[in-house]
Amino acid sequence: DGGITQSPKYLFRKEGQNVTLSCEQNLNHDAMYWYRQDPGQGLRLIYYSQIVNDFQKGDIAEGYSVSREKKESFPLTVTSAQKNPTAFYLCASSTGTSSGANVLTFGAGSRLTVL
Amino acid sequence: KQEVTQIPAALSVPEGENLVLNCSFTDSAIYNLQWFRQDPGKGLTSLLLIQSSQREQTSGRLNASLDKSSGRSTLYIAASQPGDSATYLCAVRLGRDDKIIFGKGTRLHILP
Numbered sequence: 732d733g734g735i736t737q738s739p740k741y742l743f744r745k746e747g748q749n750v751t752l753s754c755e756q757n758l759n760h761d762a763m764y765w766y767r768q769d770p771g772q773g774l775r776l777i778y779y780s781q782i783v784n785d786f787q788k789g790d791i792a793e794g795y796s797v798s799r800e801k802k803e804s805f806p807l808t809v810t811s812a813q814k815n816p817t818a819f820y821l822c823a824s825s826t827g828t829s830s831g832a833n834v835l836t837f838g839a840g841s842r843l844t845v846l
Numbered sequence: 847k848q849e850v851t852q853i854p855a856a857l858s859v860p861e862g863e864n865l866v867l868n869c870s871f872t873d874s875a876i877y878n879l880q881w882f883r884q885d886p887g888k889g890l891t892s893l894l895l896i897q898s899s900q901r902e903q904t905s906g907r908l909n910a911s912l913d914k915s916s917g918r919s920t921l922y923i924a925a926s927q928p929g930d931s932a933t934y935l936c937a938v939r940l941g942r943d944d945k946i947i948f949g950k951g952t953r954l955h956i957l958p
Binding site: 764772773779781787825833834836837840 | 887943
């Protein structure tokens with residue numbers, strides 16, 4: 732089945748440590764996205780990528796980094812510079828605006844807790 | 847800067863009622879608008895997508911409308927059921943760069 736796989740589902744980190752969240756898709760989508768969700772809040776865009784080897788900052792990119800070396804993969808690193816990293820992280824993908832209906836499809840999410 | 851607002855933030859209605867959720871956006875230059883459902887602790891499930899050239903989309907008991915010129919979309923849910931209880935989010939895609947911005951959602955509770 733086609734879809735988006737995020738791992739790990741739950742992650743605990745000590746303050747000062749970097750952590751990388753994995754996002755893999757087999758939908759052949761060009762565009763991929765990372766969002767952060769805090770309790771009772773909507774989704775805020777961290778980074779997005781329209782094509783391989785290219786990505787753009789979203790509204791809350793500080794303290795995060797990404798890479799897009801392969802079409803299928805868009806890992807997110809939460810660095811020690813992120814002041815309040817405890818949150819629910821969601822990865823999504825879609826076709827680009829140049830093709831398709833552009834339905835945004837989500838993974839199941841990764842919940843990061845900083846101890 | 848594009849901003850997306852959803853009103854109300856929370857809504858409780860008795861089972862069987864029809865209801866409307868609202869979504870507004872500040873910049874009408876959108877490529878499309880998508881409605882999602884989110885259950886607690888889960889990812890998002892797509893409900894309906896409306897392209898900028900369309901006025902509405904329907905799926906079962908759900909109907910979404912789009913008025914791009916006024917910056918508004920509504921999600922109409924007919925004959926609500928307890929299983930409809932969830933958070934509903936709308937998102938707009940900016941055509942120029944594939945950026946997708948979300949509202950904060952409406953938390954819906956259907957009373958049995």
